[in-house]
Amino acid sequence: MLPKEKEAYKRLEDSGLRPSVQRLIIMDYLLSHHTHSTVDEVHKDLGRKFPTLSKTTVYNTLRLFSECKAAQMITIDEHRVCYDGVTVPHAHFYCRRCGRIIDMDGICMPQLPIGESVGGNTVDEVQLYYKGICAKCSATKE
Amino acid sequence: MLPKEKEAYKRLEDSGLRPSVQRLIIMDYLLSHHTHSTVDEVHKDLGRKFPTLSKTTVYNTLRLFSECKAAQMITIDEHRVCYDGVTVPHAHFYCRRCGRIIDMDGICMPQLPIGESVGGNTVDEVQLYYKGICAKCSATKE
């Protein structure tokens, strides 16, 4: 059994998505790896256990998840779209040197007006992105 | 003379960039149009007055601007990179229906720890993105 299979199943159910095998293993992956994975990473990693999983399906499934709010799409970096299984709003930090995306749990998000109207605009999502050099890279010489 | 030519010149100078004709007209465009333009929009729009301006140059120049912090790159939408001549941090709203990016001047940014260390990570940029349906689109039926 997959590590977070129960949780993955419930997440799909709650989002109104049918729990196909592919959707379950991809959701399970997101819930087990809080590394803000790219499509490529998910595909490569899962590909070892499930060699028939196609990249197209990973693309389409992750996009589907984000459209259904079953996962969060992160576009902090112009070149890479990443996905996060944690759907509660939280700040992210992008390291320009190593490219990692790190959760900034200590930082509180601005009071989130989700579902409310701000200046007439109805908000349904908030993203707070920080960029710079991460602690690990700062400790390393150039 | 271009509307914001003086300001454009100064911005380039302050950023350590040589004020070529192309850089001046592109920077002038950014300073005159607070519409969060894409490369394509800048190129199409300026192309009417300056037909020899190449898209490559617009690409390279806008990227250069953002690297030198002479402009701000906005990656709120997975499919489009936009640029903003306003470099002071401010929140943006992305309308899922019309695709526009709107300034949220009323919203205060979270206290910005730029240049400071947050949990060991050194921050040099902050982006706050809201997504939803804008006022204009809300007023229109589907």
Added chain:
DNA sequence: ATGGGTGCAAAGGATTTGCAACATT
């Protein structure tokens, strides 16, 4: 003359789409 800047054409990559095969109800 030298170094940087520009623009064409081509290359490179990431993502999406058409469609036939497949699975599930």
Added chain:
DNA sequence: AATGTTGCAAATCCTTTGCACCCAT
């Protein structure tokens, strides 16, 4: 059977790069 899902291959689109020419110092 009917409907939704998957995966291959191809298409598409955005962005970058190589390189020769040009401009300004």
